[in-house]
């Protein structure tokens with residue numbers, strides 16, 4: 419513990435986009451459209467809420483569109499991983515990036531299964547991959563973060579640069595036509611970072627927010643707890659506000675997490691659907707909401723991960739996860755799996771017959 423440590427001074431990032439509140443005046447029209455479908459009211463359950471949310475964020479009670487969904491997998495390395503808090507060494511981050519680029523990872527298979535386009539973002543892995551690929555975007559902040567148990571993970575400048583790099587890729591993908599942005603991550607050690615971030619902004623005890631990540635031993639788990647505690651102890655009085663979120667990112671964050679946070683803010687500002695994956699991506703989403711609460715209304719939470727603290731993040735976000743499949747992989751796998759449910763919500767909203775059009779009469783709605 420460093421009792422005299424002052425957190426790095428962070429100021430809000432000039433250039434983060436404005437996010438407007440959604441137009442709630444559209445709700446009656448959206449709800450009427452759903453109510454007139456040939457079914458008992460509410461009987462499509464959460465699919466109805468999903469359709470309502472998508473219509474509201476797209477700003478029209480008319481037809482919904484999920485244009486050109488893309489999965490963005492942000493990869494970066496974490497200094498904390500030098501302490502063996504994962505089942506894998508740091509080098510695996512880069513090896514998995516190469517695996518993504520050759521199409522061999524779980525996320526490649528699940529994107530294929532959900533007809534989702536895919537891109538890998540090098541946000542700061544240790545050693546760059548020297549591959550020419552249309553699927554790779556390089557926006558490296560540095561070759562990995564510092565070990566946050568000993569020193570701030572990144573500088574305030576790096577934190578700002580990462581957020582803005584996230585905004586840029588979101589804008590580029592949206593300019594290229596994306597209506598849905600799925601978010602995934604790859605970074606050995608990043609459950610340590612995500613747990614530390616959650617402990618800080620939510621003011622939760624470290625013991626409650628640390629899980630087993632890739633599946634570590636009891637001994638590794640105790641070490642992980644100690645190291646996260648050391649990092650978190652440097653910061654006092656963090657809460658769910660923009661400055662605390664940025665301080666937390668600077669102290670214990672990761673370049674992929676910060677870029678995801680920025681990209682979500684960018685996607686929210688342009689009213690695109692943000693499809694949130696598991697624990698780590700949900701923590702990035704929480705930080706985005708700390709920075710700008712308006713981002714929340716554009717987020718869909720794909721699944722509930724088996725990583726212990728994910729449920730706490732979902733509760734903080736008042737979110738219901740679409741799937742609960744005991745996944746604990748990350749990469750965006752849960753988000754890719756959930757995309758067909760979003761498509762289903764849009765198709766029923768757009769195409770299902772109404773009582774009038776189908777001549778179904780006498781049903782009380």
Ligand SMILES: Cc1cc2ncn([C@H]3O[C@H](COP(=O)(O)O)[C@@H](O)[C@H]3O)c2cc1C
Nearest residue numbers: 504506603604605606607608609631632748
């Ligand atoms: C082969 C392999 C593939 C992965 N794909 C995602 N992760 C997941 O595990 C890591 C987080 O867990 P921890 O904090 O315990 O390191 C992240 O890279 C995450 O994406 C993987 C991990 C491994 C080993």
Ligand SMILES: O=C(O)c1cccnc1
Nearest residue numbers: 696697698723746747748
């Ligand atoms: O839920 C996640 O995102 C997760 C859980 C364990 C390891 N990697 C990712």
